[in-house]
Amino acid sequence: MSLAVRWTRLLMVVSAAGFAGAAYAIRATMDGPIEQYSGAALSGAIVYTIVIFISPLISPLPAGSAAIAYCWFIEFAQLTPVPAALSQRSWLARQLLGAQFDLIDVAWYPVGVISLVAAHWLVRARTHSRTDPTPTLTS
Template sequence: MSLAVRWIRLLMVVSAAGFAGAAYAIRAAMDGPIEQYSGAALSAAIVYTIVICIWPPISPLSAGSATIAYCWFIEFAQLTPIPAALSQRSWFARQLLGARFDLIDVAWYPVGAIPLIAAHWFLRARTRSRTDSPRSSSTCRPEGSLYDP
């Protein structure tokens, strides 16, 4: 595993912990719709970081699609009695699965993923433009030659 992949994975773990911390801080400090909507958006952000941690070379659109599909799957699974039953038995299951379906959450998952998709796309494009620059190409010009800008 390359050093870059290790750094990306470490950054994603730290980001997921930061998003979770923000979600719990909002939950502790506020009540009402802000708590609910930010919780759904931050849940999607956590899932996005997990997707990148699992497969760092994934494209932003694929990571975003996987994130939103997973979040929607979990939300629609709440229409069955299984997540509620598991959530009654375990705090951890409640955090992962929720307890009841909320259609508003379905709309807020993309709100949490889209900024990360955009940032991922921007960083990937920026990294690629640096590697495609003439300075990084492997030519036979010696350093310090007249051809160096």
Template sequence: MSLAARWIRPLMVVTAVGFAGAAYAIRAALDGPVEQYSGAALSAAIVYTIVIFIRPPLSSLAAGAAAIAYCWFIEFAQLTPVPEALSQRGWIVRQLLGARFDPVDVAWYPVGVVPLVAAHWFFRARARSQAEPTPVEL
């Protein structure tokens, strides 16, 4: 197991905490559309880190697709009364499920995931190229 493979899960935990901290800092400092849109993008970024935490060998594209699909599933579930009813049970549930459908959030989830997919792909490609032996010249 490579050093990078050993550190991927702790790195995802730290990254998720950083994204959550950024989201709450923006919420505390700003009000309006920036708060709302950044919250959607950062929550999708957190979901991406959770996907990688659960399944580190997953490709960046598959992890990104899974994160966006999950976010969209939760958002569209808010068209039913279930998430709002469950959200009244506690703060954590509200953070996880939301309460009301917002079509703008549907567009902002990929904004939070696509840069992570690109970075993940870049670092994985770089690690692969460094792991490949260089040909010996005669």
């Protein structure tokens, strides 16, 4: 495993912890739409970091697509009774699966993911421009 992959994975763990900490801090200090919307956006961001942790060399667009698809899958699964039943029994299940469907969350997951896709794309573009200099024509 390369050093870049190790650093990327470490950065994703730190990022996920930071996003989770921010979500819990907002939940503890605020109430209402800011709490709800930021929670969904930060959940999407956490899922994005998990995707990058699992596959550090993945491109930004496929990583973002996978993160949003997973978030939507979990949200739409809440239309069934399974997540609610599991959430009643376990705090961890409630954090991972939620308890009830909310259409607003479907719109806010991409907000958290798209900003990270853009940042990931910029970092990759900058890294590739440093390691792959464009050849110049000489006469």
